[in-house]
Amino acid sequence: MKSSSTMHARQRARRPQHALIALVVTLILIALGIGLSTWQFVVVVALSKGLAALGLVLLLRCGLVSFGQGLYYCAGAYAVGMAMSHLGIRDLVPLLLLATVSAAVIAALLGVLLSRYRDIFFAILTLAFTMILYGLLIRNPVLGGSDGFNVQSPTFFLLADGALSRRTMFIITAVVVGVSIWAVQRFLATPMGRLGPAMKDNEIRVEYLGASARRNIFWNYTLAGALAGLGGGLTSFSIGHIDPDLAFWTTSGEFLFIAILGGTRNAYAPFLGAIALELIRSLAFQYVPNSWQIVIGVSMLVIIIFLPGGLISIARLWLRSAARGA
Amino acid sequence: MSYQIKIVSAAVATALLALGGTAQADEKPVKVGIVTFMSGAAAGPFGVPARHGAEVLLEELNAGKVPAPYDSVGFGGTPLEFVYIDESGGTSQQVTEFRNMVDRAGVDMVIGYTSSGNCLAIAPVAEELKTLTMFYDCGTPRIFEDDEHHYVFRPVAHGTMDNVGAAMYAVDQKPDMKTYAGINQNYAWGQDSWRDFEGALKQLKPDVKLTTSQMPKLGAGQYNAEISAIMASNPDILHSSFYGGDLEGLIVQAQPRGMMEHVPTILTTGETITHDNKIKIPDGTIIGARGPHGVFAPDSELNTWFRNAYQDQIKGDPWYPSYKMAQTILGTKAAYEKAKADNGGQAPNTEQIIAAFEGLTFVAPSGEVKMALGNGHQAVQEVVYGTARNVDGKLTFENVKRYPSEVVTPPEGVKSEDWIKNGMKH
């Protein structure tokens, strides 16, 4: 029988790997973005959406489907936009912090309510709340109404004066994504992170074990909101324009699709899904502009039937066989 | 097998070269990205007629069949190549497509954009990518009132004049009116239209009273409650900036109830539904075309050519979006050729075209166009309204009034909203 100290030692030995892998993936992304500069924009948008989908993955692991991640995505983007135009803040770091924190606060407030609901009711309530935000924004001419408004490039205190270039913005996005992946991977290794699939399986047994399902869901939901807010903030810089469509339920539907496409296995999956979706969409728009929705719909069905674990399951098989072959 | 293919392709290439005629075959064609709605609710009333307008212009320009001063082939003798992009999918998608057009497809310039949201999002990207971009339809005055742009032009008038003109026409036609109402879609286009109309009306006749302002969701489709509310409140005039399926639904639902027969209705984009003979427009309805376009275009050689060419190719009459697209393309052509002449006959670069375009005056099928606002980047035109009357089953217009641009558009440096609030001085 193995002693507990050996088990702990083994766990400690596994931990640094998270940081290493995240670092390697970040470097690959940066190389990709700089090397294939024509795809840089597509990738940076995909990475921002991937963050929102990452939050969704946390919820999916708990067995909850949210049609309302768009709410936090939009909140993060508008926090950045409003801070820039009304508070005059132009530096990247405070802006991103503001985006993440404001989204987290809203998520915490709503999370108190939402953590009591499950299944279809949870889904519908999240949809209702994101549409309420949409309705509020559309009616508000101060925030640009349905046309939204433009967001300028931020400054970064370490680098020289003037606004950030596209390439630097890309690198920063990749780094933020890398750090988020590492953070979430660490979170998934904690007891709270591991409780997700258990709750999805049988919530009552989890409570018999002494854990609070409600509290768990609350924290997962808040974290998901924070991630989506961060993604929204990054999006506002990359695209340069924000509008209430970010809160429309179809945006949340897109995040859901990304999460399913990528898989819910680990924190890398949604980014794989996001990049895959942007590629599919670009190509579909170019070659079959009148039927690109069919392409998306069929892809969704194909993934659900043949690849329920998402693209990440292929990636893992491939990596594992590559490692074995090496 | 490959031998036969080589022979066939050589034959085809020779044939094409022979047909090419006097075109400068060694010069690269000017590649233009054309962006309009090809799917979705805005395709029917705007995107499709605009695209048809572009197709007609492409055909006629490359054949050199346009009357003077546009009689050279393409732009300055260089033929044109159009790449059509669908404007749907939202601003994020459109920004991606714009970058794809410039980075991957290598277009020389971009013409398009109906949605104000898209125009606002695209303008800074055009500046960043240093790509000459012409907006052909979007109405928001914010483009040049809120910011300065170097690479962006709008050779058509913006939306303020539609609603200021509507208010003026309403007061001209019904000087003793006491009450007004509105039904507009609840998003930026409808909200801004209503705000401008109400603001202008209050300036012209301070004692008018609002009976009801209905703001249904974009795409709501069912307007029976709104129609009841409007009819019950009995206004002297009704304003609406509805378009497309929503407008058709409104008319179809209003017709058996007689709303538009009892209440004179102003349709600021109404010209787009005058072409469908399944929709009957009641007498007394006031129709706008967002400028002197469509049936309101003054007689000229250019107008006659455009209508005939469009009729031949598309088998229908050109709508106002077709006119605006044609105007934008011809304005760009005028700027290109002026820049080429200033450049000693050599093909001009983007900076030279911009210098020529700023402050330019050119002619279009709807008349003379002056790039008078936005530091020479924003055009002004008159706005025209007419009252519909069905004569022998055909739709005609009476009491057609033209309002010159100075009267309905704020001057340089003044924001539309402020200008209206301060009495619309000119």
Next chain:
Amino acid sequence: MLMLPAAIIDGIMYAAWLFLVAVGLTLIYGVMKILNLAHGAFYTLGAYVAATFVGFWLAGDYNPYYSYLLLLLAGVIGGLVLGVLVERGILRRFYKEDQVVLLLVTYAIFLILEDVVKMIWGVEPYVISQPYGLLGSFNIGLLYYPNYNFVILGAAILSGVGLALFLKLTRPGKLLRVVIHDREISMALGINVQRYFLVTFVAGSILAALGGALTAPTISVAPEIGVEVIVLAFAVIVIGGLGSLPGAALGALIVGLVRSFAVHYFPEVELFSIYAVMAVVLIVRPMGLFAAAEPRKI
């Protein structure tokens, strides 16, 4: 003066329309526990088929009064064909998945059907407004209402009462109620649940298509008419209780009257009032106003 009776009449008429488009959705959920996001696409299809049938009929100068029959036919045929195709062809493969996956499957089907409609009928709108005005109108004071509204009201009442009687009195109806109550026990009792799924889905599709077909003469039939309808139908059945027939009627009435009063008295509020009502009902009584609370299964 006229506002109150107008608001009530408008509310009831809108409620009738809402019930017609929502009842199929609640039926499918009740029996199959699937929230069919493709419901809007069936509605759209019904409208397009009706536009084609009636357009053809009216162009041929036949007796326009028969167009009403054509509308019904369009709804039934459109719903039947598409319902069978979708259920047999696609949906059947996913029954073993959980609710959430099925939601995404129906969303995918919705996307596909949207483009299919565009491929068959193009992006230009269709107008077949003649049947709308043909039956004349009635008036209350200055307000005129087309009698066509009675067609929609009648269809709503007939389908509601018809379904209720079917479920209560007929044998298949009673067996359907068993399936609604507990799928596993029904299978254990030997009920052919798969067949009931097919029948239910087709019935729901027909009801949706019928809603679209009957609405077609009042609107301009264009590609995106289904999008708004899904959200409204959703709100109605959530408020009334998912899977409950009287719930759908009550939900329709509430949403219809709230919207009508908002339009007449507070036009500013209209935009998101429906989501707010939905959220409030869900918070206060999540199973809706009519459904019984379900015990948690261990």
